[in-house]
Structure formats: structure tokens, C-alpha cells
Amino acid sequence: MEASPVPERRRFINWFLGTSLGALVMSVLYPIARYVSPPHIPEAGTAQVDAGATDDADFREKGFKIVRFGADPVIVVRAAENDYRAFSATCTHLDCIVGYQKERNRLWCNCHGGAYDLTGRNIAGPPPRPLAVLKVNLVPKSEGTSTIVVSKA
Amino acid sequence: MTAIQWLDDRLGLRALRELVSHKTVPMHRYSVFYYLGGMTLFFFLVQVCTGVLLMLYYRPSAEEAFESIEFLVTTVPFGWLVRSIHAWSANLMVFFAILHLVSVYFLKSYRAPRELTWVSGVLLLFLILAFGFSGYLLPWNQLSFFATKVGTDIAGVVPVAGEWMLRFLRGGDRVTSATLSRFYGWHVAILPAITTVLLFVHLLLVQTKGMSVPETVEDEARRRPPMKFFPHFALRDLSGWIFALGVLAALAAMLPWELGEKADPFAPAYANIRPEWYYVFMFQTLKLVPGGEVLGVEYEAIPILLFSLGGGLLMLVPFLDRKRSRGWGIAGVAGLAFVVAMTCWGYASLVPLYIVFLTALLLAVFAWITK
Numbered sequence: 001m002e003a004s005p006v007p008e009r010r011r012f013i014n015w016f017l018g019t020s021l022g023a024l025v026m027s028v029l030y031p032i033a034r035y036v037s038p039p040h041i042p043e044a045g046t047a048q049v050d051a052g053a054t055d056d057a058d059f060r061e062k063g064f065k066i067v068r069f070g071a072d073p074v075i076v077v078r079a080a081e082n083d084y085r086a087f088s089a090t091c092t093h094l095d096c097i098v099g100y101q102k103e104r105n106r107l108w109c110n111c112h113g114g115a116y117d118l119t120g121r122n123i124a125g126p127p128p129r130p131l132a133v134l135k136v137n138l139v140p141k142s143e144g145t146s147t148i149v150v151s152k153a
Numbered sequence: 154m155t156a157i158q159w160l161d162d163r164l165g166l167r168a169l170r171e172l173v174s175h176k177t178v179p180m181h182r183y184s185v186f187y188y189l190g191g192m193t194l195f196f197f198l199v200q201v202c203t204g205v206l207l208m209l210y211y212r213p214s215a216e217e218a219f220e221s222i223e224f225l226v227t228t229v230p231f232g233w234l235v236r237s238i239h240a241w242s243a244n245l246m247v248f249f250a251i252l253h254l255v256s257v258y259f260l261k262s263y264r265a266p267r268e269l270t271w272v273s274g275v276l277l278l279f280l281i282l283a284f285g286f287s288g289y290l291l292p293w294n295q296l297s298f299f300a301t302k303v304g305t306d307i308a309g310v311v312p313v314a315g316e317w318m319l320r321f322l323r324g325g326d327r328v329t330s331a332t333l334s335r336f337y338g339w340h341v342a343i344l345p346a347i348t349t350v351l352l353f354v355h356l357l358l359v360q361t362k363g364m365s366v367p368e369t370v371e372d373e374a375r376r377r378p379p380m381k382f383f384p385h386f387a388l389r390d391l392s393g394w395i396f397a398l399g400v401l402a403a404l405a406a407m408l409p410w411e412l413g414e415k416a417d418p419f420a421p422a423y424a425n426i427r428p429e430w431y432y433v434f435m436f437q438t439l440k441l442v443p444g445g446e447v448l449g450v451e452y453e454a455i456p457i458l459l460f461s462l463g464g465g466l467l468m469l470v471p472f473l474d475r476k477r478s479r480g481w482g483i484a485g486v487a488g489l490a491f492v493v494a495m496t497c498w499g500y501a502s503l504v505p506l507y508i509v510f511l512t513a514l515l516l517a518v519f520a521w522i523t524k
Contacts, residue, residue: 024395034230035206041228 046070048151054084054138055145064100067150073097074134074150075107079118086134086150087120093127107131176360176382181370183260185520187386188393189253190359195394196246197352199401200284203239204341211291213337215330218293219415226412237405245401247285247431250278252512258470258485261477262365268471270358273351275468280348285429287340290333298416300428301336302328307439310454311461328418368477389523427499434492435460437499463488 051067051074058065059078066073066089075089077100087107089097096111106123107116114125121130135153138146161167178187210229212221225232254274257263263271290301305328309319324331366374380386428436438456445452466473474481496505 024398028398031231031234032206035232035235036209037230039228039230 088132177379186256240410263471294413433499434495
């Protein structure tokens with residue numbers, strides 16, 4: 001049977017309209033997809049911070065202190081006299097902030113019960129990885145006290 | 154096929170299809186005006202979509218609002234586009250809502266049994282103006298700050314209830330961050346909620362009562378076969394919408410909406426400051442009224458009360474125009490002439506008049522295309 005020219009033309013027009021509509025939809029969806037993805041805002045890099053003095057009341061009462069390391073929290077723990085340790089305070093499980101349990105001598109995350117020892121190793125609960133360790137330097141300040149300087153390991 | 158069948162059994166799509174297949178649109182020389190409401194609806198939908206997107210980055214406080222929009226238009230990909238489309242579409246929505254109202258008014262489509270369609274439509278127009286007024290403050294720039302100061306002060310001039318209204322609108326005695334929070338709440342929650350309900354009522358009434366045929370073209374509408382809503386009228390609607398989307402994108406790209414300077418409550422208003430075009434006729438009228446008071450009422454309260462009265466009258470037109478007298482047509486022309494003339498005066502330019510002519514020309518072209 002001979003194909004009549006009308007369906008041929010109809011097919012062309014359908015194809016033409018279909019692709020135009022597709023292009024229109026894409027040209028609306030593309031900017032929206034880009035728009036909803038938040039832009040990356042560069043942060044100033046931080047190499048080291050001053051975490052205060054060793055005779056800080058926080059260490060005497062709770063045995064730890066959380067300081068800002070750029071935009072991230074860092075936990076500084078007093079393990080013993082003149083033994084201060086610093087770790088990333090962000091739990092490797094699901095992003096909560098860990099604390100220090102003085103009486104059990106461990107870092108503890110209240111959210112899901114993750115525990116780390118004082119080398120940052122994950123020892124109990126759900127955390128999959130150890131906490132990142134930061135370097136601590138004690139700079140003598142005056143009689144018996146020092147300034148705690150935390151820097152990237 | 155079975156999937157469609159499955160959905161059909163559960164959603165009753167067949168009934169809907171049946172309903173749509175019976176819907177027709179009368180054909181006569183004024184049929185082009187049937188597209189205006191749909192066009193307004195399109196711009197409203199654009200406002201909803203772009204408004205939701207803007208909420209992702211906007212921060213409603215005097216300290217952060219301006220900065221958040223600055224960030225939006227300079228750093229967020231296509232942020233400038235979303236904001237510009239929102240601003241342009243807002244203006245076009247107001248424009249088409251007014252055009253829709255004017256056409257319905259002069260064709261007397263508000264006649265029984267469509268009085269409530271008219272009343273809900275006028276209320277929707279007022280809501281759109283409230284959207285415009287509340288949205289205007291949100292960028293917290295110089296223009297928005299003074300517009301809000303003046304606009305809320307106008308409410309304060311009203312006798313008796315004025316002071317309460319002013320404090321209610323501002324969230325305090327002055328235009329501050331508290332006002333911004335309030336306006337934001339109105340703009341993104343309260344007004345959209347009321348509008349959604351009213352819009353639903355308006356559209357439902359249009360569907361149940363069908364399109365009104367103006368008395369002067371009843372013969373023509375009887376002679377000519379009506380157009381099926383689906384697909385013929387709906388496709389024409391859709392073409393118009395796609396065209397409108399193109400116009401919006403072009404306007405946003407070529408004439409991006411300015412952000413201006415951050416509001417400073419301790420800086421003088423800049424030269425030639427004036428409100429959005431749809432408030433200019435009232436703004437110009439208020440500029441002409443001298444200071445003074447009569448019987449304890451300030452002079453400036455008189456035009457404000459008259460405008461409020463005009464708004465109330467507009468809503469009641471279907472109930473007042475019982476005898477279908479020519480008087481209402483003449484009053485409409487006079488009112489429209491006043492608004493256009495005052496707007497031209499306010500801008501010290503004839504451009505508003507040209508826009509009126511251009512709109513008439515565009516409608517004629519669209520009427521010819523969709524015939």
C-alpha cells in the first residue's frame with residue numbers, strides 16, 4: 001500500500017513539536033537544578049589556633065574544652081598533668097559533636113553512644129573510623145601555666 | 154494500557170475527561186478576552202514556583218535580607234534569573250489582572266448569575282496588590298523601605314482605626330526588622346493561603362457558570378459554533394503561556410531587576426522616588442493634596458477614603474448595576490481615564506498611554522491569530 005503524504009507530514013510535525021517541548025522543559029529544569037545546588041563558598045584555611053591556657057577553669061571542672069578550628073569544632077582533653085590532646089570533635093558516625101567523660105576516661109558521643117579512647121581510636125558503639133588527631137604544643141606562659149596551641153598534625 | 158486503566162478505576166479520570174470534553178467556549182468578536190484570566194493564572198503559577206525557589210536563599214531580617222539577595226544575584230547560579238523573573242512576573246500578573254478586570258467590567262460579564270465570580274475576582278486583585286506591597290519590602294533596599302514607610306503611614310491617616318492599623322502593619326511604631334518579619338509572613342504564608350482558597354472558588358464558579366456572552370454579541374455567538382475547550386481552546390491558552398514564558402525570560406535577561414542600595418533609616422529619600430506603576434495614580438493624587446485639616450480629619454485622609462470607597466464600589470458593581478444602564482460604562486471610561494492620566498502625570502511621560510494603545514494592538518493581533 002502506498003503511504004499517503006499526510007501521515008508523513010503529521011509525523012514530522014509531531015517529532016518537531018515533541019523535541020521543541022523537550023527542549024523547553026530542559027531549558028526550565030536546567031537552571032532550577034543549578035539554582036538549588038548551593039554554591040561552594042571558599043573558607044579561609046586554618047593551620048593552628050590558640051586554645052587558651054592550661055589553667056582554664058574548663059579543664060579543672062570538666063577536663064575538656066571545645067575550641068573553634070576555622071569553622072570546625074576541635075576537642076582539647078586534659079589526659080594528665082601537662083598532657084593535653086586534641087581531636088576533631090566531629091563524630092565519625094553521623095556528624096554529632098563528641099564530649100569527654102572524665103570518670104571513664106573516654107570521648108563519648110551522646111547521639112548514638114559512640115566511644116573513643118584518648119588516642120582517638122573508636123573503641124565502642126557505631127563509629128566506623130577513629131577521630132582525626134591534631135597536634136598540641138604547650139608554650140610556657142608564666143609560672144606553672146602554658147598556652148595550648150593546636151595545629152594540624 | 155492496563156496502567157491507565159488501573160489509575161482510571163481509582164481516580165475516576167473518565168468522569169473528568171467526560172466533563173472536559175463537554176466544555177466549550179463561545180465564539181464571537183470579543184472571545185479574545187477569555188484568555189486574560191488564564192494568562193493572569195499563568196503568571197501566578199510562575200510566582201509560586203519562583204517564590205518557593207527564592208525562599209531557599211532569602212533571610213527575612215533587616216541585618217541579612219539585603220545581603221542574602223546580593224548573594225543570591227551574584228553568587229548563586231541563575232539566582233539573578235529567578236529573582237528577575239519573580240519581579241517581572243509580579244508586574245505582568247498585576248497588569249493582566251487589571252486587564253482582565255477592565256474587560257469583564259466593560260463587557261458586563263458580572264451580570265447575574267455571575268456576581269460572586271466578580272466579587273471573588275476583585276478580592277483576588279486586592280490580594281495581588283497586597284502581595285505586591287508586602288513583597289516590595291523584602292529586599293530591604295532604599296526604595297522598599299520608603300515605599301513601606303509611606304504605604305503604612307497612609308493606613309495611619311485613616312480616622313479612628315488608623316493608628317491601630319499602622320501599628321498592626323508595622324509590628325510596632327516604626328518600620329524595622331519587625332515589619333520585615335511581618336511582611337514576610339504575609340507574603341509567603343497568609344496571602345498565599347487566602348489566595349489559594351479564593352482562586353479555587355473563582356475558578357470553580359467560572360466552570361459551573363460557564364463563559365458569559367456579552368449581550369451585544371449574543372446573535373453572533375448563536376450563529377458561530379462554539380470552540381471545544383479541549384484541545385482547541387486549551388492549546389491556544391498553552392501557546393500564549395509559552396509565549397509569555399519567553400517574554401519573561403527575555404525581560405529578565407535583558408532588563409534584570411535592580412537591587413538598589415541597602416535601606417538606611419537615617420538617609421534622605423533619593424530624588425524621583427516613586428512607587429510601583431500600579432500605585433502611581435494614587436501617589437500622584439496624594440501629591441496634589443495640600444496639608445491642613447477639616448473637622449479634625451486631615452486633608453490627605455479624604456482621597457485615601459475616596460480610593461477605599463472606590464474599591465468597595467468596584468466590588469459591588471454587579472449589585473448596583475441592576476438596570477444595565479450606560480452610566481456604568483461611562484463611569485468606567487472616566488475612572489480608567491483618570492487612572493491613566495494620573496499615571497502619565499506621575500511619570501511626567503506619555504509612556505503609560507502608549508502602553509495602553511500597545512496592549513489594545515496586541516489583543517487585536519492575538520484575537521486575529523486565535524480566531
